[in-house]
Amino acid sequence: MLSNKRNFINLSDIGKEELNKILKRARQLKKVRFKNSSLKKSLASVNLAMIFEKPSTRTRVSFEIAIKELGGQAIILDESTTHLARGETVADTARVLDRYCQIFMIRTTNHHKLLEYQKYANAPIINGLSNLSHPCQVMADILAFEENRGKIQKKKITWMGDLNNVLFSWIEASNIFGFDLYIAHPRQVFINKELKKISSGKKNIIFTQNIEKAIHNSNCIITDTWFSMGSKKNAVSARYFKKYQVNENSIKGANPKVAFMHCLPAKRGQEVTKEVIDNKNISIVWDEAENRLHVQKAILEWCLKKI
Ligand code: CP
Ligand code: NVA
Numbered sequence: 001m002l003s004n005k006r007n008f009i010n011l012s013d014i015g016k017e018e019l020n021k022i023l024k025r026a027r028q029l030k031k032v033r034f035k036n037s038s039l040k041k042s043l044a045s046v047n048l049a050m051i052f053e054k055p056s057t058r059t060r061v062s063f064e065i066a067i068k069e070l071g072g073q074a075i076i077l078d079e080s081t082t083h084l085a086r087g088e089t090v091a092d093t094a095r096v097l098d099r100y101c102q103i104f105m106i107r108t109t110n111h112h113k114l115l116e117y118q119k120y121a122n123a124p125i126i127n128g129l130s131n132l133s134h135p136c137q138v139m140a141d142i143l144a145f146e147e148n149r150g151k152i153q154k155k156k157i158t159w160m161g162d163l164n165n166v167l168f169s170w171i172e173a174s175n176i177f178g179f180d181l182y183i184a185h186p187r188q189v190f191i192n193k194e195l196k197k198i199s200s201g202k203k204n205i206i207f208t209q210n211i212e213k214a215i216h217n218s219n220c221i222i223t224d225t226w227f228s229m230g231s232k233k234n235a236v237s238a239r240y241f242k243k244y245q246v247n248e249n250s251i252k253g254a255n256p257k258v259a260f261m262h263c264l265p266a267k268r269g270q271e272v273t274k275e276v277i278d279n280k281n282i283s284i285v286w287d288e289a290e291n292r293l294h295v296q297k298a299i300l301e302w303c304l305k306k307i
Helices: 016-035 058-069 090-097 111-120 135-149 165-177 193-199 211-215 236-244 285-303
Strands: 047-052 073-078 103-107 125-127 156-160 180-184 205-208 220-223 259-262
Touching: 016 135, 016 165, 016 285, 047 058, 058 073, 058 103, 058 285, 090 111, 103 111, 111 125, 125 135, 125 285, 135 165, 135 220, 135 259, 135 285, 156 165, 156 211, 165 180, 165 193, 165 205, 180 211, 205 211, 259 285
Parallel strands: 047 073, 047 103, 103 125, 156 180, 156 220, 180 205, 220 259
Antiparallel strands: none
């Protein structure tokens, strides 16, 4: 087992310097693609295994194009069509795939499985969303914010709604990149022990039910679906979330140049209205989605020590 391999599982495992290196490379890669200039095939002959236990549009397509444009190829496995679904262990699957593939991306309902893949494979492991976190998404989001509104450091960022996997990575990012994160959520949605652990004692992270306070002079408002894939929350909770909808009225007190972000897929009329998500002056959701491609190229290169 290689002990110095580079996994991309949670942002806080990696550290600011390396994350900035990835962001810098993503900006370069974006420029090259935009100019249509030819790209050095830094990952020629690399096979990327992607295992999906949950649906995906963005993650799947952006990783597949990313590895192709860098000269490698993707092998996409829907977990339900593999022997994992019939009881073959993660440990055995990891050791087998390791003989064919140089890097893995896993989307899982159980974060511990990522750690198991990490343990049994020599290949680096990338977290393509788990029940706990979504680090690739938040890297793409930071890039999108900075392209549109300048440095995120010291800015006021507001999260509205559910306390979920995407938020976990935003909290990690706030600790690393130094911005204030106001988290407005229904009191009926509890702060779980993982979120408590990474936010405890951090003055820049504020959980609140006071929406006005969370939005006041905010530079960026983020939300996500009220019900994550595989979440056990029932329909009763929708009633509690309603107040936390991002709409033209709720964002009135924000900074005049506020940005709106959402990792997508979005449910217009639930967590956000069409007047906000489709407002080109505010919403940068398409840049976030595009940046998945550029950031993930840089993450693939970083994991394979090309940067
Ligand atoms: N935001 C995101 O991860 O989208 P997909 O579920 O479509 O991959
Ligand atoms: N929180 C959402 C993100 C989807 C990309 C979910 O886990 O379903």
